[in-house]
Every structure is written in structure tokens, then in C-alpha cells.
Amino acid sequence: MRNCILLLLLFLIGGCSKSVTIQDVESTVFAEKIATNLEAPWSIAKNGGTFFISERGGTIVKVTPDGNQVRENVKLSKPLSNASEAGLLGFVLKEDFSQSSEAYAYYVYDVDGSPVNRIISLQYDGSSWNEKDILLDGVSSGSVHHGGRLALSPDGNLFATIGDGANPEAAQDLNSLNGKILAYVEDDNFHIYTYGHRNPQGLAWDYRGVLYASEHGQSANDEINIIIEGNNYGWPIIEGVETAEGMVTPILTSGSDDTWAPSGMAFYKKLLYVASLRGQEILIIDTEKRQILNSIKGYGRIRDIYSDGDSLYFISNNTDGRGNPSNDEDVLYRLAPN
Ligand SMILES: [Ca+2]
Secondary structure, three states: OHHHHHHHHHHHOOOOHHHHHHHHHHOOOOEEEEEEEEOOEEEEEEEOOEEEEEEOOOEEEEEOOOOOEEEEEEEOOOOEOOOOOOOEEEEEEOOOHHHHOEEEEEEEEEEOOEEEEEEEEEEEOOOEEEEEEEEEEEEEOOOOOOOOOEEEOOOOOEEEEEOOOOOHHHHHOOOOOOOEEEEEOOOOOEEEEEEOOOEEEEEEEOOOOOEEEEEEOOOOOOEEEEEOOOOEOOOOOOOOOOOOOOOOOOOEEOOOOOOOOEEEEEEEOOEEEEEEOOOOEEEEEEOOOOEEEEEEEOOOOEEEEEEOOOOEEEEEOOOOOOOOOOOOOEEEEEEOOO
């Protein structure tokens, strides 16, 4: 009884956030299907009550509040690369999408048979998406590790994650854009924000505006890093818990024996939710305590997670021909709030 009173007091003064939050999380684990029959979905965007889900094959699925689901064409000036992990990847709506009908997208195409990354703006006409301006081009991307995540910072700047393109040394080369997180200020160019990354695929800002990124390690040693401009995150010199002067070690790593294959992520109620492909789960992380509190399993490989502040949404990733998924369809889910 005394413990109960103590817990209640801690709860009332907000000092028991961890256990309260776990209860909160466990009660939200029921997931509702919002869209089904997605094909290798990669990124979730939302405007009002309408979702736009990018698919790696070069389409966007629109899901309206009444549940109507339509697959829309994306007209690009180059055919998409068929390389492993390549295609239409990151996708975000511009902040003023309701007025401008513009979005940003990240895709991989081939030059002389080799994959190249490009970031563009897209103009939406209500039923299809058309390439408008090229913001970044010509980032050669090797056979794998194309990065591909796009995200808008709280102050509206576009960020992009670029993989090392299977060329590890490029991550330490400040003349290369491979193995970098880039920032773009409107009417300017992309610049290198941080470097020494292997294949980062998730970006999210916490309630204080601190940026975090997820990154695929080499066979294991997946990482969650706090991203601060100018920092070197070590790849390929260090990985996982290894340390070196002038290089940053992650706040969390899967360790040398485990693999998450982390992709998209989002903050929700001050906790970080990370999509895990190989782990076939959503990791729930307290970034201040640097702890994994819990995970949500049972939906197969997870590619992206999105929070609109009221609910969390995620997409499974069982149809892109990778791994050994336990489910065989791809779905947009909503994690029902309490
Ligand atoms: Ca690292």
C-alpha cells in the first residue's frame, strides 16, 4: 500500500515517467489497419487526415480519411535503378503543402549501370506527382547503402541521410557526400551536417529540438546517435561502442551480436520509436536514460514510423524482397491511443 501511495505521488509530480510510460505503451499496442496491399512502402507522410505513402517501385499511395486508397504515379525524369535497396525512397510534404502542393523526394537511378542518388521537389496535381526541381544530384551510390531518408526539422529545413554507397572510406571524406547527413536551407545548397555514417535511414527531433539518427551497422552494431552539426560518427574507423578521439559513439547500439537494421523513427510522448527491419519490431527508447524500454512485435519487418502528435503510424516492409519476413503483405497501421 505504501508503495502504491509512493508511485501515485511520483506519478502526480511527474517523477515516475518510465513506469507510467511503459504502461501507456503497453496499452497502445493494438494496431489498426489503415491501408493494405502496399508494395515495398518506404516513407509515411500525412496532410490533415490524408496519408501519402511512398513505394520503392516509384508510386505513392494516397489514403483519404474515408479509407479510400489509390495508387498514384510519380513522373520522374530518370527511370529508377533496379539495384538492391534502390528506387523511390524518402518522401516528405513541404510545410506549405496545403497551398503549394509540393513535396520532396529521394530516388536512385542509374548512370552507366551504376546507382546514383538524387533529391528533388515534386509538384502534385491531385492525382499524380511530377518532378520539378533537382536539389541534389550525382551522388554515386554503389551497389547498396543508398541512405534515403528525408525529414523536415522543427524550423522547416530539409535533412537527408546519404549512405556510404558500399564505399566505407567515403564516409570520412569531406569531399564526398556519401556516408553523410545533409541539411538544406531553402534557396541554398545541401551542406554536410555530420559525417562518418555507414547507412543512416532514420531521423527524428525530440521535444527540445535535438536531432537523432538511426544507422545500419556492418552485420551488427546498429546505432542510435545524437546528431550535432560538424560531428564525426566514426565509420569506418570505429563502430558500435568503440571510441576514438574526435569521433562520437552512439547513445545506443545493438551490440556486436545483434542486428536491428533500423530505419525510420519518430518521437511520441517523449519516447523514440524506431522501425526495425531485421528485428521485425518497433523499438521504444527512452533517449534520456539511453535505454530500450520495450518493443512491439508481430507485424513483420518495419520500415517507417510517423507521429502526428495524437497517434503513431507505421508501415511494414515484407514485400521488398529482403530478409525472411514473417508476414507477406504490407500495411499502414495506426497504434491506437488509450
Ligand atoms: Ca558510428
